[in-house]
Amino acid sequence: MENEIFQLQYALDTFYFLVCGALVMWMAAGFSMLEAGLVRSKNTTEILTKNVALYAIACIMYMVCGYAIMYGGDIMLSTITGDGVTGAEEPATYAPSADFFFQVVFVATAMSIVSGAVAERMKLWAFLAFAVVMTGFIYPMEGSWTWGGNPVFGMYTLGDLGFLDFAGSGIVHMAGAAAALAGVLLLGARKGKYGEDGSVKAIPGANLPMATLGTFILWMGWFGFNGGSVLATASVDSANAVAIVFMNTNAAAAGGLIAAMVTARMIFGKADLTMTLNGALAGLVAITAGPDTPSALQATLFGAVGGVLVVFSILTLDKLKIDDPVGAISVHGVVGLLGLLLVPITNGDSSFSGQIIGALTIFGWVFGTSLIVFGIIKAVMGIRVTAEEEYEGVDLSECGMEAYPEFTMK
Amino acid sequence: MKLITAIVKPFKLDDVREALSEIGVQGITVTEVKGFGRQKGHTELYRGAEYVVDFLPKVKIEVAVGAALVEQTIEAITKAANTGKIGDGKVFVSPLEQVIRIRTGETGEEAI
Numbered sequence: 073m074e075n076e077i078f079q080l081q082y083a084l085d086t087f088y089f090l091v092c093g094a095l096v097m098w099m100a101a102g103f104s105m106l107e108a109g110l111v112r113s114k115n116t117t118e119i120l121t122k123n124v125a126l127y128a129i130a131c132i133m134y135m136v137c138g139y140a141i142m143y144g145g146d147i148m149l150s151t152i153t154g155d156g157v158t159g160a161e162e163p164a165t166y167a168p169s170a171d172f173f174f175q176v177v178f179v180a181t182a183m184s185i186v187s188g189a190v191a192e193r194m195k196l197w198a199f200l201a202f203a204v205v206m207t208g209f210i211y212p213m214e215g216s217w218t219w220g221g222n223p224v225f226g227m228y229t230l231g232d233l234g235f236l237d238f239a240g241s242g243i244v245h246m247a248g249a250a251a252a253l254a255g256v257l258l259l260g261a262r263k264g265k266y267g268e269d270g271s272v273k274a275i276p277g278a279n280l281p282m283a284t285l286g287t288f289i290l291w292m293g294w295f296g297f298n299g300g301s302v303l304a305t306a307s308v309d310s311a312n313a314v315a316i317v318f319m320n321t322n323a324a325a326a327g328g329l330i331a332a333m334v335t336a337r338m339i340f341g342k343a344d345l346t347m348t349l350n351g352a353l354a355g356l357v358a359i360t361a362g363p364d365t366p367s368a369l370q371a372t373l374f375g376a377v378g379g380v381l382v383v384f385s386i387l388t389l390d391k392l393k394i395d396d397p398v399g400a401i402s403v404h405g406v407v408g409l410l411g412l413l414l415v416p417i418t419n420g421d422s423s424f425s426g427q428i429i430g431a432l433t434i435f436g437w438v439f440g441t442s443l444i445v446f447g448i449i450k451a452v453m454g455i456r457v458t459a460e461e462e463y464e465g466v467d468l469s470e471c472g473m474e475a476y477p478e479f480t481m482k
Numbered sequence: 483m484k485l486i487t488a489i490v491k492p493f494k495l496d497d498v499r500e501a502l503s504e505i506g507v508q509g510i511t512v513t514e515v516k517g518f519g520r521q522k523g524h525t526e527l528y529r530g531a532e533y534v535v536d537f538l539p540k541v542k543i544e545v546a547v548g549a550a551l552v553e554q555t556i557e558a559i560t561k562a563a564n565t566g567k568i569g570d571g572k573v574f575v576s577p578l579e580q581v582i583r584i585r586t587g588e589t590g591e592e593a594i
Contacts, residue, residue: 274528342527387530399529 084306085166088314089174095296096177100127102289103184107191108475109283110346110398114465115192116278116475122187122196126203130180133208138179139172141212142220165304174300178244179207181297185248188398190255192262192275193462196470198455205445206251213441214434218243224433234426236419239301241361241411242431247438249405252396254442259456261395263463272390275397280345287349291325294356298363317363321356324363324375328355331379339383347383350399354382354407361408362415362422374414378407409435483578483591484552488543489515489571490563495541501562502545505554508594511544521569540571546578548591
């Protein structure tokens with residue numbers, strides 16, 4: 073009897089894990105649509121190519137060595153078999169390959185964040201070269217120090233210091249934003265974004281219905297992102313935890329959206345849709361580090377704080393001439409940090425000092441290594457398209473085809 | 483014969499077409515165009531940054547008419563397209579040397 077219940081639990085948890093992984097996989101579609109909507113039409117094909125290619129690269133590199141670096145085991149997943157990890161101390165409560173599948177889609181999410189920030193000016197192949205290193209090495213290293221539980225270069229263990237990041241405000245989102253920031257700093261702004269007098273010029277996105285669809289897809293995928301991070305659902309306790317996480321994830325997104333919309337209305341006099349969309353994502357990022365402990369009201373307020381912060385962050389980055397076409401650094405980086413710092417308010421297992429040390433560790437590692445890798449790629453093959461290619465659109469120079477060949481007026 | 487070219491606000495196109503049909507105009511050519519006049523462009527806002535839209539969308543209507551219909555046509559267009567606000571557009575009248583109907587080879591007012 074006991075064995076039968078265990079089998080049922082194993083099957084249910086594995087099934088839940090896989091469905092959540094599929095939901096997170098769908099976030100790749102969300103990022104693709106969001107980014108395709110917020111760039112100009114002449115750069116659409118290229119941003120879509122980057123998004124599909126980075127997803128596939130993440131899947132391959134995490135299989136080759138990323139998972140092994142993060143959680144142990146051998147490269148190429150050779151120690152993962154159908155019925156468990158060879159040599160594991162305890163019997164798993166779900167299929168090990170389901171764990172790999174759930175983890176690999178998170179890597180792709182982190183990498184998707186980079187593509188939006190460097191959009192409209194970065195060379196396709198230089199970006200993909202970076203994606204190989206990011207998903208195969210940079211992300212798995214910081215993942216091993218956090219979710220993997222390994223000490224940071226043998227010096228300190230983040231978990232012991234009170235660092236807690238439930239589904240990855242810091243580990244996934246801020247990490248992606250740190251790499252994005254390094255890329256943007258080396259790339260420079262898009263031509264025409266900033267005037268010589270320091271003024272900020274608008275470069276409107278081509279397709280706001282697409283950006284809105286992308287945001288809703290991300291919002292939906294986030295239920296897998298946060299909900300799956302409970303790692304189990306086959307008991308009353310874990311089922312309750314999953315339900316709370318779903319509820320709070322949704323509440324935070326709603327709070328962030330309204331807060332950003334109202335903030336934009338108060339600052340600009342108009343309800344800016346792109347800011348509003350960024351607000352929903354900011355709410356989601358803000359709750360990701362701790363969706364299991366706040367009340368629904370607290371989650372809504374946490375999301376709202378993220379929604380307000382993201383608007384000011386986007387405006388501040390523009391003042392600093394850090395050109396981020398989709399607001400990825402603000403949404404995932406600045407609000408990712410906020411998410412980490414909000415956890416100790418409702419969760420006694422974490423501490424502010426632990427969260428700050430964890431954030432500094434993740435940011436320092438990812439930003440530093442990304443700067444080096446982008447720097448090497450820049451020296452070897454260059455990372456930015458020529459001024460003429462940028463003017464004509466990277467669709468033609470990188471992919472040789474337009475996204476809307478029948479009604480693009482040149 | 484005259485070629486009457488009118489630049490009007492896009493949302494007035496239907497009114498103008500009806501007014502022209504009523505006075506017996508047989509055909510018109512319509513083009514979506516962009517440009518500026520005294521109305522200039524206008525500013526829009528995107529993520530907190532203002533940008534100027536220099537050229538506003540308008541509709542260009544071209545009508546070829548015989549001498550008898552010229553005044554009526556101008557009146558119909560100006561009446562139908564008038565909102566009293568800036569940006570209503572203009573009507574240009576220019577002489578038309580020759581008109582040929584391709585199918586039959588008719589020329590002059592016969593061909594209009």
